[in-house]
Amino acid sequence: xxxxxxxxxxxxxxxxxxxxxxxxxxxxxxxxxxxxxxxxxxxxxxxxxxxxxxxxxxxxxxxxxxxxxxxxxxxxxxxxxxxxxxxxxxxxxxxxxxxxxxxxxxxxxxxxxxxxxxxxxxxxxxxxxxxxxxxxxxxxxxxxxxxxxxxxxxxxxxxxxxxxxxxxxxxxxxxxxxxxxxxxxxxxxxxxxxxxxxxxxxxxxxxxxxxxxxxxxxxxxxxxxxxxxxxxxxxxxxxxxxxxxxxxxxxxxxxxxxxxxxxxxxxxxxxxxxxxxxxxxxxxxxxxxxxxxxxxxxxxxxxxxxxxxxxxxxxxxxxxxxxxxxxxxxxxxxxxxxxxxxxxxxxxxxxxxxxxxxxxxxxxxxxxxxxxxxxxxxxxxxxxxxxxxxxxxxxxxxxxxxxxxxxxxxxxxxxxxxxxxxxxxxxxxxxxxxxxxxxxxxxxxxxxxxxxxxxxxxxxxxxxxxxxxxxxxxxxxxxxxxxxxxxxxxxxxxxxxxxxxxxxx
Amino acid sequence: xxxxxxxxxxxxxxxxxxxxxxxxxxxxxxxxxxxxxxxxxxxxxxxxxxxxxxxxxxxxxxxxxxxxxxxxxxxxxxxxxxxxxxxxxxxxxxxxxxxxxxxxxxxxxxxxxxxxxxxxxxxxxxxxxxxxxxxxxxxxxxxxxxxxxxxxxxxxxxxxxxxxxxxxxxxxxxxxxxxxxxxxxxxxxxxxxxxxxxxxxxxxxxxxxxxxxxxxxxxxxxxxxxxxxxxxxxxxxxxxxxxxxxxxxxxxxxxxxxxxxxxxxxxxxxxxxxxxxxxxxxxxxxxxxxxxxxxxxxxxxxxxxxxxxxxxxxxxxxxxxxxxxxxxxxxxxxxxxxxxxxxxxxxxxxxxxxxxxxxxxxxxxxxxxxxxxxxxxxxxxxxxxxxxxxxxxxxxxxxxxxxxxxxxxxxxxxxxxxxxxxxxxxxxxxxxxxxxxxxxxxxxxxxxxxxxxxxxxxxxxx
Numbered sequence: 004x005x006x007x008x009x010x011x012x013x014x015x016x017x018x019x020x021x022x023x024x025x026x027x028x029x030x031x032x033x034x035x036x037x038x039x040x041x042x043x044x045x046x047x048x049x050x051x052x053x054x055x056x057x058x059x060x061x062x063x064x065x066x067x068x069x070x071x072x073x074x075x076x077x078x079x080x081x082x083x084x085x086x087x088x089x090x091x092x093x094x095x096x097x098x099x100x101x102x103x104x105x106x107x108x109x110x111x112x113x114x115x116x117x118x119x120x121x122x123x124x125x126x127x128x129x130x131x132x133x134x135x136x137x138x139x140x141x142x143x144x145x146x147x148x149x150x151x152x153x154x155x156x157x158x159x160x161x162x163x164x165x166x167x168x169x170x171x172x173x174x175x176x177x178x179x180x181x182x183x184x185x186x187x188x189x190x191x192x193x194x195x196x197x198x199x200x201x202x203x204x205x206x207x208x209x210x211x212x213x214x215x216x217x218x219x220x221x222x223x224x225x226x227x228x229x230x231x232x233x234x235x236x237x238x239x240x241x242x243x244x245x246x247x248x249x250x251x252x253x254x255x256x257x258x259x260x261x262x263x264x265x266x267x268x269x270x271x272x273x274x275x276x277x278x279x280x281x282x283x284x285x286x287x288x289x290x291x292x293x294x295x296x297x298x299x300x301x302x303x304x305x306x307x308x309x310x311x312x313x314x315x316x317x318x319x320x321x322x323x324x325x326x327x328x329x330x331x332x333x334x335x336x337x338x339x340x341x342x343x344x345x346x347x348x349x350x351x352x353x354x355x356x357x358x359x360x361x362x363x364x365x366x367x368x369x370x371x372x373x374x375x376x377x378x379x380x381x382x383x384x385x386x387x388x389x390x391x392x393x394x395x396x397x398x399x400x401x402x403x404x405x406x407x408x409x410x411x412x413x414x415x416x417x418x419x420x421x422x423x424x425x426x427x428x429x430x431x432x433x434x435x436x437x438x439x440x441x442x443x444x445x446x447x448x449x450x451x452x453x454x455x456x457x458x459x460x461x462x463x464x465x466x467x468x469x470x471x472x473x474x475x476x477x478x479x480x481x482x483x484x485x486x487x488x489x490x491x492x493x494x495x496x497x498x499x500x501x502x503x504x505x506x507x508x
Numbered sequence: 509x510x511x512x513x514x515x516x517x518x519x520x521x522x523x524x525x526x527x528x529x530x531x532x533x534x535x536x537x538x539x540x541x542x543x544x545x546x547x548x549x550x551x552x553x554x555x556x557x558x559x560x561x562x563x564x565x566x567x568x569x570x571x572x573x574x575x576x577x578x579x580x581x582x583x584x585x586x587x588x589x590x591x592x593x594x595x596x597x598x599x600x601x602x603x604x605x606x607x608x609x610x611x612x613x614x615x616x617x618x619x620x621x622x623x624x625x626x627x628x629x630x631x632x633x634x635x636x637x638x639x640x641x642x643x644x645x646x647x648x649x650x651x652x653x654x655x656x657x658x659x660x661x662x663x664x665x666x667x668x669x670x671x672x673x674x675x676x677x678x679x680x681x682x683x684x685x686x687x688x689x690x691x692x693x694x695x696x697x698x699x700x701x702x703x704x705x706x707x708x709x710x711x712x713x714x715x716x717x718x719x720x721x722x723x724x725x726x727x728x729x730x731x732x733x734x735x736x737x738x739x740x741x742x743x744x745x746x747x748x749x750x751x752x753x754x755x756x757x758x759x760x761x762x763x764x765x766x767x768x769x770x771x772x773x774x775x776x777x778x779x780x781x782x783x784x785x786x787x788x789x790x791x792x793x794x795x796x797x798x799x800x801x802x803x804x805x806x807x808x809x810x811x812x813x814x815x816x817x818x819x820x821x822x823x824x825x826x827x828x829x830x831x832x833x834x835x836x837x838x839x840x841x842x843x844x845x846x847x848x849x850x851x852x853x854x855x856x857x858x859x860x861x862x863x864x865x866x867x868x869x870x871x872x873x874x875x876x877x878x879x880x881x882x883x884x885x886x887x888x889x890x891x892x893x894x895x896x897x898x899x900x901x902x903x904x905x906x907x908x909x910x911x912x913x914x915x916x917x918x919x920x921x922x923x924x925x926x927x928x929x930x931x932x933x934x935x936x937x938x939x940x941x942x943x944x945x946x947x948x949x950x951x952x953x954x955x956x957x958x959x960x961x962x963x964x965x966x967x968x969x970x
């Protein structure tokens with residue numbers, strides 16, 4: 004049962020409505036074809052503990068606004084920080100000036116896909132307890148206690164802990180008559196232990212696999228089995244330190260959602276962003292092999308592969324009511340029975356390619372802060388479970404010689420989303436359908452479509468978990484985003500496994 | 509509501525705080541950018557931000573607690589809220605392990621100078637030239653994608669112990685990717701600038717045309733170890749990561765490549781037989797950087813108690829030997845080493861090295877020339893093994909000449925090991941890391957030739 008929160012009164016007391024009216028009115032004086040005003044307040048707090056002690060705690064707040072216009076087919080964007088109508092008018096004028104300078108370089112006029120107007124709507128995410136309303140000392144005590152408990156365990160030389168908490172408020176208004184006010188909350192807890200193998204001198208670490216979530220403080224008190232997660236960490240580290248190194252080669256992999264979410268993020272989430280497919284990120288984050296000419300024909304993976312884009316799922320990090328272009332959020336198919344069938348869109352691209360979503364954006368435009376321009380950004384992109392699919396144990400049972408992969412660690416993929424390499428928190432050898440102890444120094448490497456084509460089975464709904472990250476990077480100037488990815492435990496055949504020590508030469 | 513100056517905000521915060529001590533930092537920042545793709549402008553922006561950080565220090569029975577609150581703010585009433593929150597956080601906080609006496613001092617002579625700034629007009633000359641470049645590229649069957657960004661951030665730092673410091677930091681960079689109309693290959697040029705007076709779109713376009721020309725001959729080469737020339741941008745990519753990994757605390761605690769097995773740090777170890785110098789210098793002529801410590805929070809590397817501490821030229825590696833790691837006063841005590849805090853630039857030099865990337869290429873009998881690196885992530889902290897990809901052009905070199913383009917590769921390499929293994933270096937030049945330049949724009953690095961660079965697997969990206 005989730006408490007229904009309203010928008011914080013300390014946010015609604017800010018003068019953004021008057022500022023919006025002034026800025027939009029001023030923009031109209033220049034005969035703009037579109038103008039929007041976005042005001043945001045993002046409050047966050049980061050707490051770090053080490054070896055049972057507070058290492059640092061910091062609160063930060065980003066309050067500001069921006070005005071975006073289309074003038075003679077060119078974008079103009081400006082942002083500022085004052086809280087007065089005068090400042091808002093000045094920023095609107097700067098946006099118009101930017102559009103005038105931009106016009107000389109805009110060879111293809113910008114136009115937006117239509118979207119109904121939403122007259123003064125509100126949306127608040129599902130959470131119980133505002134984490135920033137919990138006293139700091141209560142949070143530090145809990146984290147320091149957990150860190151001290153870990154440090155006191157056998158074989159643990161150091162323990163680390165961190166908690167990021169964000170409460171985001173967003174107000175949006177445009178000349179078409181849409182006005183939205185929204186609020187959402189997210190948390191990212193992370194705890195780790197570090198130790199050394201006394202014989203070899205090799206060191207390593209092990210951290211919790213609890214995902215970041217769109218939930219409140221309740222996630223730390225009764226939203227996750229922290230006792231078990233923390234209790235097993237020292238033993239898992241000891242096993243890893245004593246584990247044999249992997250023999251490089253090809254193995255069947257059973258991959259837990261705590262690792263597979265990141266592979267989905269990199270090889271599907273980013274690859275099906277339409278701005279990348281169209282080349283907008285060519286100079287920075289990169290493009291995509293999954294270009295539009297392959298829509299409906301590209302065999303992305305095996306027929307058991309079904310992937311959706313979604314900005315509406317409960318507790319998802321990319322979940323919200325309306326995007327930064329005033330588009331109501333949606334859920335849609337990206338890959339159906341292994342075939343590419345959809346993309347993530349914003350309004351200009353939806354207008355350019357009406358065949359993709361009936362000429363309407365699917366609500367994937369957003370900025371990370373008031374001072375940044377909205378760009379096409381990722382939805383919660385998730386792999387669906389098989390309705391009567393197997394359990395994790397059953398998937399492991401199908402493997403004669405393989406590796407069971409749990410938790411994410413390092414990730415890297417090329418500029419067109421073909422070649423990737425991932426490591427993890429822990430790797431278990433699978434022998435004749437059973438787990439046979441941990442392995443060290445494992446990385447798996449593949450080409451996207453080969454990897455997803457090698458997916459023999461997805462697990463059942465009981466294996467499905469929501470993972471995610473706070474730190475997805477894209478665009479210039481750089482923006483970060485938080486996004487969730489759900490998936491079941493899944494079985495992949497014959498994947499290239501590297502030994503990272505051998506790679507280091 | 510009258511506009512307050514950044515200096516007003518600092519003084520107001522220091523006067524308003526009820527804690528034992530207080531640090532106030534104001535960042536006043538303006539930036540302007542243009543972004544383009546497919547031979548047209550895609551986005552742009554003119555941004556202004558002003559943020560205030562207040563670190564309040566409160567003495568308790570067990571020591572001193574720090575409360576840190578940062579917020580955008582433009583008026584003194586907003587600063588009151590920040591101070592109130594910081595004071596409350598300090599009162600509620602537990603004693604900080606890194607507590608130390610605050611730095612003392614006076615106002616610097618330029619304290620009362622107003623903030624620097626920039627505007628869209630910084631591109632007054634560049635914008636029409638870019639428009640022209642788009643038209644020429646379209647006519648000649650090329651597609652351009654790129655970005656220019658200019659930011660001027662002025663930092664004002666004051667403490668209740670009298671310190672008043674000001675620093676104005678211009679930061680600019682440009683980058684452009686080009687592809688032929690069939691998108692079958694790509695090339696990239698980019699660099700850092702302080703004011704865009706030295707950026708020439710026509711010269712940029714010409715270099716891109718030259719590189720696309722190299723790719724007119726495609727050669728298939730398998731993964732493997734190759735004699736490889738890494739240009740200054742790629743060396744910056746790798747060395748920045750090594751610098752960021754050089755926390756003395758983590759080394760001391762047995763968690764990094766700079767940890768000595770059995771305990772302690774590797775300071776004093778020879779990392780390279782080359783006369784290799786790696787240092788930071790806030791006063792470096794072309795890479796001037798913040799000359800004092802400014803941090804909102806304590807971390808593995810920095811301490812809020814060090815705010816205002818002067819920074820100076822610091823050698824991390826001297827003549828191939830590791831001489832210092834990133835320290836604050838607290839970790840310097842832990843490790844018994846001098847206080848050598850993080851500085852916002854990095855210079856890599858090899859004594860006696862001369863010539864350019866092209867000169868290194870001229871000495872290669874059969875090998876590769878990399879354009880830049882991408883998506884670099886840590887695989888193993890123990891060896892600092894990094895993985896990543898080559899990007900936007902890897903060229904085959906035969907008998908000292910570029911003779912064609914090969915595929916891209918995934919590499920697995922450690923920058924610490926490369927310091928030992930490189931066979932030749934060019935002269936050091938200002939460089940811009942493709943991967944990290946947005947966050948660490950001030951580097952000067954040589955090109956390095958590595959006789960056996962590990963191109964681990966083939967990437968189909970082109």
